Amino acid sequence: MSKKKLDISILVVIILMGIYYISTAVKANEGTPEGELGSGFFPIILGVALISFCLVSILKWLKKTDEILHFDGMKKILLTISIIIVYFLAWEYIGYFYILTFILLFVLFTVFRWPLAIKKSRMITVNLLVSLALMAFIYVLFNNLMYIDF
Amino acid sequence: MKKNIIFVLAALMLIIAGCSSGKSTDEDKETAGSTSDYPKKPLELIVPFSPGGSTDVFARAVAKELPAYLPNKQQVAVINKPGAGTTLGLTDVANSKPDGYTIGFTTSSGLDIQPAYGKTSYKPEDFEPIIKTYELNSAIVVKKDSPLNTYEDWLAYVKENPGKFTYGTSGGTGSGGHIAMEDLSKELGVETKHVPFEGVADVMNAILSGQIEGGQMRPDTDVGGDLKPLLFTTDSKGVTDFYKDTPNTTELGLSARSEYYSGFIAPEGTPEEIVTILHDAIKEVMELPQIKELMEKQNLVVSYGNPEEFATTIKSAVERNTVIMKDLGLIK
Amino acid sequence: MDISVLIACGVAIFVGLFVGMLMGALPGLGLMLAISLLLPLSYNMDALSSILMLLAVYQGAEYGGSISAILLGIPGTAMAAATQLDGQPYAQKKSPGKALAFSLTASTIGGLFGGLVLIFLSKPLAAFALKLGEPEYFMLGVIGLLAVAALGSSDAMKASISIILGLMAATVGIDMFTGLPRFTGDILELSDGMNIIALVVALFAFTEIFKMISGNLNKKREILAKDLKVKLTFKELRGVTKSIGIGATIGSIVGIIPGLGANASSWFAYMAAKKTAKNPETFGKGNPDGIVAPEAANNATVGGALLPLLTLGIPGSASIAIIAGAFIIHGIQPGPQVLNNNPELINAIFIGFMFTTIGMYIMGKFMTGMFAKVLVLRESFLVPAILVFSLIGVYTSQNAHFDLWLALGLGVVAYILRKLDFSVAYFILAFVLCPIIETSLRRMVILSQGEIGFYLNRPIFMVLAIISVLILIQSLRNTIIANKNKKAMKENTAI
Numbered sequence: 001m002s003k004k005k006l007d008i009s010i011l012v013v014i015i016l017m018g019i020y021y022i023s024t025a026v027k028a029n030e031g032t033p034e035g036e037l038g039s040g041f042f043p044i045i046l047g048v049a050l051i052s053f054c055l056v057s058i059l060k061w062l063k064k065t066d067e068i069l070h071f072d073g074m075k076k077i078l079l080t081i082s083i084i085i086v087y088f089l090a091w092e093y094i095g096y097f098y099i100l101t102f103i104l105l106f107v108l109f110t111v112f113r114w115p116l117a118i119k120k121s122r123m124i125t126v127n128l129l130v131s132l133a134l135m136a137f138i139y140v141l142f143n144n145l146m147y148i149d150f
Numbered sequence: 151m152k153k154n155i156i157f158v159l160a161a162l163m164l165i166i167a168g169c170s171s172g173k174s175t176d177e178d179k180e181t182a183g184s185t186s187d188y189p190k191k192p193l194e195l196i197v198p199f200s201p202g203g204s205t206d207v208f209a210r211a212v213a214k215e216l217p218a219y220l221p222n223k224q225q226v227a228v229i230n231k232p233g234a235g236t237t238l239g240l241t242d243v244a245n246s247k248p249d250g251y252t253i254g255f256t257t258s259s260g261l262d263i264q265p266a267y268g269k270t271s272y273k274p275e276d277f278e279p280i281i282k283t284y285e286l287n288s289a290i291v292v293k294k295d296s297p298l299n300t301y302e303d304w305l306a307y308v309k310e311n312p313g314k315f316t317y318g319t320s321g322g323t324g325s326g327g328h329i330a331m332e333d334l335s336k337e338l339g340v341e342t343k344h345v346p347f348e349g350v351a352d353v354m355n356a357i358l359s360g361q362i363e364g365g366q367m368r369p370d371t372d373v374g375g376d377l378k379p380l381l382f383t384t385d386s387k388g389v390t391d392f393y394k395d396t397p398n399t400t401e402l403g404l405s406a407r408s409e410y411y412s413g414f415i416a417p418e419g420t421p422e423e424i425v426t427i428l429h430d431a432i433k434e435v436m437e438l439p440q441i442k443e444l445m446e447k448q449n450l451v452v453s454y455g456n457p458e459e460f461a462t463t464i465k466s467a468v469e470r471n472t473v474i475m476k477d478l479g480l481i482k
Numbered sequence: 483m484d485i486s487v488l489i490a491c492g493v494a495i496f497v498g499l500f501v502g503m504l505m506g507a508l509p510g511l512g513l514m515l516a517i518s519l520l521l522p523l524s525y526n527m528d529a530l531s532s533i534l535m536l537l538a539v540y541q542g543a544e545y546g547g548s549i550s551a552i553l554l555g556i557p558g559t560a561m562a563a564a565t566q567l568d569g570q571p572y573a574q575k576k577s578p579g580k581a582l583a584f585s586l587t588a589s590t591i592g593g594l595f596g597g598l599v600l601i602f603l604s605k606p607l608a609a610f611a612l613k614l615g616e617p618e619y620f621m622l623g624v625i626g627l628l629a630v631a632a633l634g635s636s637d638a639m640k641a642s643i644s645i646i647l648g649l650m651a652a653t654v655g656i657d658m659f660t661g662l663p664r665f666t667g668d669i670l671e672l673s674d675g676m677n678i679i680a681l682v683v684a685l686f687a688f689t690e691i692f693k694m695i696s697g698n699l700n701k702k703r704e705i706l707a708k709d710l711k712v713k714l715t716f717k718e719l720r721g722v723t724k725s726i727g728i729g730a731t732i733g734s735i736v737g738i739i740p741g742l743g744a745n746a747s748s749w750f751a752y753m754a755a756k757k758t759a760k761n762p763e764t765f766g767k768g769n770p771d772g773i774v775a776p777e778a779a780n781n782a783t784v785g786g787a788l789l790p791l792l793t794l795g796i797p798g799s800a801s802i803a804i805i806a807g808a809f810i811i812h813g814i815q816p817g818p819q820v821l822n823n824n825p826e827l828i829n830a831i832f833i834g835f836m837f838t839t840i841g842m843y844i845m846g847k848f849m850t851g852m853f854a855k856v857l858v859l860r861e862s863f864l865v866p867a868i869l870v871f872s873l874i875g876v877y878t879s880q881n882a883h884f885d886l887w888l889a890l891g892l893g894v895v896a897y898i899l900r901k902l903d904f905s906v907a908y909f910i911l912a913f914v915l916c917p918i919i920e921t922s923l924r925r926m927v928i929l930s931q932g933e934i935g936f937y938l939n940r941p942i943f944m945v946l947a948i949i950s951v952l953i954l955i956q957s958l959r960n961t962i963i964a965n966k967n968k969k970a971m972k973e974n975t976a977i
Contacts, residue, residue: 007902014643021650021665028657028664037927039657039664042920043650050646057639069901073696077897080695084869084890092883101870108866112699116862134867142874145519150877200514201521207807231881234656234673238882241670269663271670316929322658345928346658348921351796351803358794359612361929373815374823375795448810480661 004066011054018054022047076111083107097150098139105131188250188424192225196246196254198239200232204448205412208283209255211444212435219431235321236260237270244272248419253280253428257412259326262467266475267324274468278420281429282413282455282463283436284445287386288327289379289396290317290334292364293357294371301381301397305338312341316362318353322346324480327366330383330408333474334399337406368449369393383408386451409467411453413460425457487530494531495838497523498538499845505539506546507853509687509868510679510875512559513543517804529812530827534834536805537784541842544780545589549853552581552773556690556868560682561780563910564748568765568772575768578854583714584773586846588726592778593839595730596737596785600792601832604821608793611738616926617937619739621946623919626746628953629753630908637903638961644905648912649919651676659924671884679879680889681913685906687872688893691865699862712850718770725755725771729778736779737786746918749911751779781842785835791816792828 022044029040087104091097109127116123142150193216197209206228213226220226231239236256243254254277261274290304298304308315319327323346335342345362347353356362358376369379372392379387382398383406399407414432416425435441436454445452455463475481498520505516516539524532547562552569565585573581599607630645654665655675666672729751736747755775756765765772788805790796795817797803809816814824821828876889896906930936937943 003902006898010899010902014647024665028660028662035928035932036659037924039660039662042923043653043664046646046650046653050643050650053639053643053646057643060639071696071901076695077692080692081890081894088883088886088890091886105866105870108869109863112695112862112865116700130863134870138870138874142878201517201804203803203807204810207810229881232674233880233882234670237673238670238880267661269670269673322656322661324661343928345925348658349803355612355790355794355796356615358796359615361615370795370815370817373817375815375817 001069001071002066003069004061004064006069008058008061011058015051015054018047018050021050079111080108083111091150098135098143101138102131102135105134187222188427189220189222189224191251192227193220193250194252195226195228196239196243196252197228197230198232198236198254198256198260199230201230204450205255205257206230208412208444208448208450211441212255212432215435215438215441216431219434221427235264235325237264237272240264240277241271243415244276244417246417248278248417248421250416250420250424250428253414253416255412255414257286258410258464258467259321261415261464262471263324263326263329263475266468266472266481268481274464276418277415278418278425279455279457279460279464280414280416280425281432281457282411282453282460283432284412284450285384285386285453286410286412287368287382287384287388287449287451288330288366288408288410289369289382289384289387289393289398290331290364291357291367291369291377291379293360294376294378296363296378298380299378301402304380305340308335308338308340308342313343315364316343316345318345318347318356318362318365318367320347320350320353320365320367322348324475326408326410329471329474329478329480330406331366332478333408334383334404334406336477337404373449384410386453389446389449389451409463411463411467412450413455429457487528490528490531491534491834491837494527494535495538495834495841496845498535499542499838499841500849502539502542502544503546503549503842503845503849503853506543506559506562507549508871508875509550509554509556510683510872512547512679512875513540513801514679514804515875515878516543517801521804521808524808529809529814530830530834532808532812533805533831534838536808537788537831537835538838538841540784540801540805541589541593541781541838542845544784545586545777545842545846546853547780548585548589548773548777549582549850552585553578553854554690554864554868556687557682560678560910560914561748562776563682563686563907564752564776565773566686567752567907568767568769571766571768572770572773579711579713580718581770581773582850582854583712584718584722584770585777586712586843586850587714587719588722588729588774588777589781589846590839590843591726592730592733592781593784593842594836595778596734596782597832597835597839598785599734599738599782600785600789600835604789604793607738608789611790612794613942614739615940616922616929617940617943618946619918620922620926621943621950622739623915623922625946625950625953626750626753626915627912627919628950628957629750629757630911640903641905641908644899644908645912648909649916651681651909652913652916653920658921669884671880671882671888676888676913677876677880677882677885678913680876680885681892682910683872683876684889684892685896685910687868688889689897689900689906691869691872692893692897694861694865697861699865700860712847722770722774724758725775726778728754728758729775730782733779733782734786737783738789746911746914747783748776748780749914751775781839788835792820793817 025040025043025047029038032038083104087100090100106127109131110124113123113127195209195213197206199205210228213228216226217223231242233239237260240254240256240260243252246252264270265272265274292298298307317331319325319331321327323344328344331342331344347356350367353365353367354377357365365377366383367377369377371378372388372390379393379396382393382396385398385400385407387393387396387398414428416428433454501516501520505511506513517536520535520539524535527535543559544561547557547559548565548569551557551562551566552573555566555570557563557566569581569585627645652675654672656663656673663673732751732754733747736750752772752775755771756762759765759771787802791802791806795815797806806816814820814827873886876885877883879885900906
């Protein structure tokens with residue numbers, strides 16, 4: 001991916017965020033008592049500084065040459081993120097933290113270790129055992145020692 | 151390879167099936183059970199503060215003793231859910247199942263001040279009060295070596311120097327301390343300047359370093375500290391009679407008065423029998439010598455109230471605060 | 483003293499250190515969780531051993547946070563974020579064992595220094611701390627930010643944007659001056675501001691996890707696996723004495739000032755060490771001075787932070803407030819009266835405090851190797867484990883699912899921003915300093931009531947103001963010189 005394109009688009013997004021931030025800050029500043037700095041005073045300074053820094057950063061690309069940015073292993077990262085999202089949703093709406101976390105560990109171990117050149121049934125047994133051991137540790141630590149309720 | 155995937159999937163299905171069946175039996179029990187054999191499983195006590203504060207310490211002490219006085223000797227787990235000035239934790243209590251297995255312990259501001267701002271998803275009526283436990287005292291305090299020694303000194307000073315008396319509160323603008331002080335200033339026709347802080351420690355530091363002249367908080371000269379009271383805005387003056395010569399607003403015939411109380415609450419709709427069971431058990435725990443000692447050490451003034459009395463306390467506090475807050479322009 | 487008391491204290495210190503180091507070393511968990519783990523236990527202990535246990539946790543966690551910062555590049559705590567800057571490169575390029583040894587030795591010396599300050603300088607320093615008011619806090623915060631600018635980075639603009647974004651993130655939440663929420667988008671969970679643990683996990687743990695996933699997860703981390711011996715030669719130690727001294731001094735002072743925040747102390751120390759170093763350009767690339775300064779500082783802060791509690795009754799940080807709770811549970815009101823009413827207890831705490839530090843060194847020697855072995859496992863096992871611990875840490879800090887989503891979302895964004903040369907470390911630093919700067923500024927304006935004399939009458943404020951102007955001038959000069967050099971180099975290459 002072109003670093004220049006990605007960088008400029010991110011900076012533009014940040015500038016837009018900055019504009020929204022300033023507009024919220026201006027509203028927050030209404031009705032400030034005399035002799036005090038309002039809710040929006042400091043944020044407005046920040047917003048203006050942010051936008052100017054971003055503009056300078058964009059302008060700097062005029063002089064710099066573009067680079068290629070490598071995003072390796074994006075598939076694996078996106079897959080992990082999706083697994084985490086499913087895990088979060090299940091945890092929030094179904095519960096059963098310990099069982100879910102056990103499944104999460106097992107699934108991630110299996111996904112990450114899949115390319116290994118070992119027998120799959122052996123790998124899965126190892127993954128199951130490691131997840132179980134780790135969960136036992138987590139269970140004892142948080143449930144029995146800390147009384148944390150998930 | 152395919153075989154293995156199937157194996158994995160099968161294993162997962164089994165596990166999932168295992169949990170879902172576990173869940174249904176749990177629910178079956180809950181719906182089928184009547185209140186007569188309550189409680190059948192451990193209780194959760196939501197404390198809307200971080201661990202270690204005085205509210206949490208008290209809640210944990212009660213939670214530790216409570217099982218012995220509950221039917222079936224069920225355990226009580228304390229869950230700290232701090233944030234948004236206790237309203238995050240209280241939202242959880244309000245939204246939990248009214249089955250007596252989730253209750254909360256809270257201070258007054260989340261019940262009688264925060265909902266008035268209209269930012270909370272619950273109303274004060276969304277709770278069943280179980281028992282009122284204690285009150286806190288609060289006063290206009292100044293540094294020990296301040297030239298102001300009595301309420302009269304202070305009144306003369308603020309009348310002569312309008313806007314010069316700066317006072318800090320630990321909860322910031324719109325907190326109980328701020329409302330109490332502005333209400334008093336209004337009644338007396340004087341002008342004082344509020345400086346908001348976050349936490350008692352910061353206000354204390356600012357008073358001791360002379361940055362602000364006073365505060366609206368608990369005095370501590372009774373335990374060897376440096377903050378002396380000039381006028382209590384609460385009826386209570388503390389666990390001992392150390393401050394019996396310092397007036398409170400009620401004694402002076404002023405109508406400005408604040409109340410900071412704590413108590414146990416359950417979500418609205420919790421059966422009356424369950425509330426009674428909890429009330430009776432907590433009441434017995436409150437009588438224990440170790441709890442009494444803890445309260446004395448922490449300067450928590452015992453102030454018992456049964457469910458009806460507690461409900462009345464909350465209701466009148468809500469009414470009083472709403473009027474004051476409207477007067478002060480904090481709400482419309 | 484009774485022998486059974488000694489044994490009880492010894493066990494308490496041991497347990498405290500163990501839990502503290504463990505929690506500190508696991509990313510996302512950390513000091514507050516370690517303290518909440520042991521707090522219920524302390525109810526059933528006597529005053530002395532429970533207080534010593536909590537202090538040991540504090541010390542242990544301050545050191546433990548650096549273990550994962552050095553070995554994984556994931557600071558276990560916000561305080562260890564500064565250690566990561568040089569610790570990780572040093573471990574990768576030279577020796578992880580030595581990097582940990584620098585950290586452990588500096589932590590121990592810093593802890594002892596903080597303890598000595600606590601014992602011998604309590605009263606005068608407490609009196610000094612009371613002289614600092616809002617204007618001085620404000621100036622300290624500003625100096626902190628300006629010093630970052632002076633730190634320099636590969637892309638000054640991106641660093642500045644990171645700082646501003648960190649400051650902006652810290653303005654989210656209820657503004658206590660108005661009692662109204664700002665920038666929360668009506669999300670109740672944001673009304674207390676963004677959860678710092680969620681932020682640290684997002685910016686450091688998630689980005690590092692994504693980085694590891696993008697590579698080959700199944701290679702063995704052989705470079706790290708060798709050379710895990712936590713040992714330092716005398717010569718190596720002598721080389722960093724100055725930076726340890728700087729770190730310990732700054733750490734104790736920052737600890738003494740209530741509300742300045744322990745998180746800030748390691749950053750101040752890092753910046754000071756870089757400023758005074760002969761070869762500042764090697765900072766960030768594995769300079770041992772960059773490891774020892776923040777580590778000495780964050781352990782010195784522990785002793786320093788106890789000082790306002792014992793002399794004034796003011797807990798300087800959230801963790802010290804919990805320790806204050808332990809005093810109260812045992813019927814002791816922390817404050818000036820403790821020194822008079824319970825001198826034996828206070829003396830015993832002082833002595834015990836020194837022992838927690840020495841104990842930390844001994845346990846660190848043994849345990850670091852153990853932790854380190856776990857942390858250099860194959861990444862395919864390591865990544866899911868780190869992920870789960872980080873998530874548990876985020877969730878348990880406030881029991882809120884919202885924080886999990888926040889951490890994940892910010893983690894993804896931070897991963898991309900890191901690729902584009904934004905600095906997550908500066909973001910966190912700015913986030914930590916913002917409350918000091920903004921609230922102090924606003925309180926200062928209220929208190930001054932518009933009179934210039936209010937500021938002119940504050941000598942410390944004036945001195946700090948002059949220092950900040952000097953830093954500003956110097957960093958501007960540095961930028962101009964750097965630009966000139968760049969131009970000259972370009973011309974040279976053109977020729």
